[in-house]
Amino acid sequence: xxxxxxxGTGIGWRPEIADAVExxxxxxxxxxxxxxxxxxxxxxxxxRLRERGVTVVPHGxxxxxxxxxxxxxxxxxxxxxxxxxxxxxxxxxHIAFVRxxxxxxxSPALEAGHLLPVPRTRDALDVLCENVRIAQDALPxxxxxxxxxxxxxxxxxxxxxxxxxxxxxDRTGVRLLIDVANLHTNHVNLGADPAEALAExxxxxxxxxxxxxxxxxxxxxxxxxxxxxxxxxxxxLTDLASRVAPPGVLLERDExxxxxxxxSGEVEAIRTAVAKGRAGSCAAxxxxxxxxxxxxESRSGSGSAGDAVRQRLGLAQAALLSAxxxxxxxxxxxxxxxxxxxxxxxxxxxxxxxxxxxPELPVILGARYxxxxxxxxxxxxxxxxxxxxxxxxxxxxxxxxxxxxxxxxRRALREWWLDRSGPVPRSRRPGARLARATRRVLLRR
Numbered sequence: 321x322x323x324x325x326x327x328g329t330g331i332g333w334r335p336e337i338a339d340a341v342e343x344x345x346x347x348x349x350x351x352x353x354x355x356x357x358x359x360x361x362x363x364x365x366x367x368r369l370r371e372r373g374v375t376v377v378p379h380g381x382x383x384x385x386x387x388x389x390x391x392x393x394x395x396x397x398x399x400x401x402x403x404x405x406x407x408x409x410x411x412x413x414h415i416a417f418v419r420x421x422x423x424x425x426x427s428p429a430l431e432a433g434h435l436l437p438v439p440r441t442r443d444a445l446d447v448l449c450e451n452v453r454i455a456q457d458a459l460p461x462x463x464x465x466x467x468x469x470x471x472x473x474x475x476x477x478x479x480x481x482x483x484x485x486x487x488x489x490d491r492t493g494v495r496l497l498i499d500v501a502n503l504h505t506n507h508v509n510l511g512a513d514p515a516e517a518l519a520e521x522x523x524x525x526x527x528x529x530x531x532x533x534x535x536x537x538x539x540x541x542x543x544x545x546x547x548x549x550x551x552x553x554x555x556x557l558t559d560l561a562s563r564v565a566p567p568g569v570l571l572e573r574d575e576x577x578x579x580x581x582x583x584s585g586e587v588e589a590i591r592t593a594v595a596k597g598r599a600g601s602c603a604a605x606x607x608x609x610x611x612x613x614x615x616x617e618s619r620s621g622s623g624s625a626g627d628a629v630r631q632r633l634g635l636a637q638a639a640l641l642s643a644x645x646x647x648x649x650x651x652x653x654x655x656x657x658x659x660x661x662x663x664x665x666x667x668x669x670x671x672x673x674x675x676x677x678x679p680e681l682p683v684i685l686g687a688r689y690x691x692x693x694x695x696x697x698x699x700x701x702x703x704x705x706x707x708x709x710x711x712x713x714x715x716x717x718x719x720x721x722x723x724x725x726x727x728x729x730r731r732a733l734r735e736w737w738l739d740r741s742g743p744v745p746r747s748r749r750p751g752a753r754l755a756r757a758t759r760r761v762l763l764r765r
Contacts, residue, residue, distance in 0.1 A: 427638050496525045714733055718733060
């Protein structure tokens with residue numbers, strides 16, 4: 321597998337900051353969310369960056385490698401296509417599950433719309449290792465997987481986070497994308513010691529590092545990617561850099577963007593934290609080499625995940641996800657308060673994403689949009705994409721609107737839904753509008 325490219329200092333590319341990223345000095349590479357890219361219609365900004373020699377890495381968010389099902393071939397093919405079009409040296413994904421239920425568990429298929437933690441058990445590790453190998457075989461470049469932030473912990477876990485990541489890398493040869501902000505999140509929320517996690521990691525497997533901001537509320541750290549990077553996160557980065565020379569370090573920012581100078585200041589703070597760690601380093605390890613064993617070898621055996629193992633994991637994940645998004649009872653052993661925090665966070669994120677996918681809805685409904693969506697989400701789990709969710713939400717509001725609803729609002733919402741629920745937008749020609757009006761009159765008779 322060779323070595324991972326030395327990437328340098330980077331920033332997450334987002335359309336909202338595309339111009340600022342192009343103007344920012346000292347940016348060696350960028351990372352773009354894979355699912356937001358269309359290979360045949362890449363943004364001009366990314367094309368200009370590529371022409372300048374800036375590396376672009378596609379970062380996937382929907383594979384669900386930690387889920388009980390084997391990775392979807394179509395999603396893998398899409399990730400591979402983006403890596404080839406961009407000429408990327410590697411691709412990245414997450415150690416998480418994002419959906420559950422379905423045929424494996426004979427239960428409704430549910431989507432989280434978020435990255436949820438995998439139980440650190442031997443069963444889950446076997447499933448994850450097999451899923452990672454399937455992904456590696458389907459991708460044209462090396463794969464790196466990222467540790468995620470968690471608000472809830474699974475009961476009866478058998479491995480620490482560091483041990484889990486070590487065995488994953490050792491058994492599959494996969495590289496690791498270490499998010500130091502997520503280590504801090506798990507420290508605040510779950511009591512996990514980031515220094516212990518770093519000490520247990522196979523540093524030779526490090527592909528690159530993520531750094532991001534967040535905030536603390538009522539003793540819970542929220543990995544928002546919308547706030548400045550906190551000093552404790554930079555301290556963890558310094559600790560990591562004292563143990564290994566990171567092949568790449570990247571700032572993630574997804575919303576609430578500062579101006580170009582603000583972004584440059586955060587990138588400079590990251591450079592300073594890395595330099596501080598390297599200055600105090602007593603190790604000469606350089607990240608980026610493949611782990612000691614190949615994907616076909618394992619210190620712990622083959623770890624092949626049979627159908628029974630996958631079904632056990634699937635049932636557990638479906639029960640957790642159903643409690644979070646469908647209001648079913650909390651599975652035994654979970655913290656009910658933390659699950660409530662996670663459920664509200666999922667519903668809030670879903671409202672935000674639907675508001676971005678269908679920006680007309682918050683405009684039409686005004687201040688009523690968010691409370692109406694949160695009420696809808698309590699009884700309507702996400703089962704498809706966000707565009708389908710937006711349509712279902714609009715239909716729900718039309719069905720359940722109170723009698724004193726503003727007729728203009730209802731009319732605008734109905735027109736929006738009609739324009740988007742069919743295979744093609746409705747014609748705006750006067751003759752077509754007259755025909756629709758006539759049909760409605762006749763149907764009322």
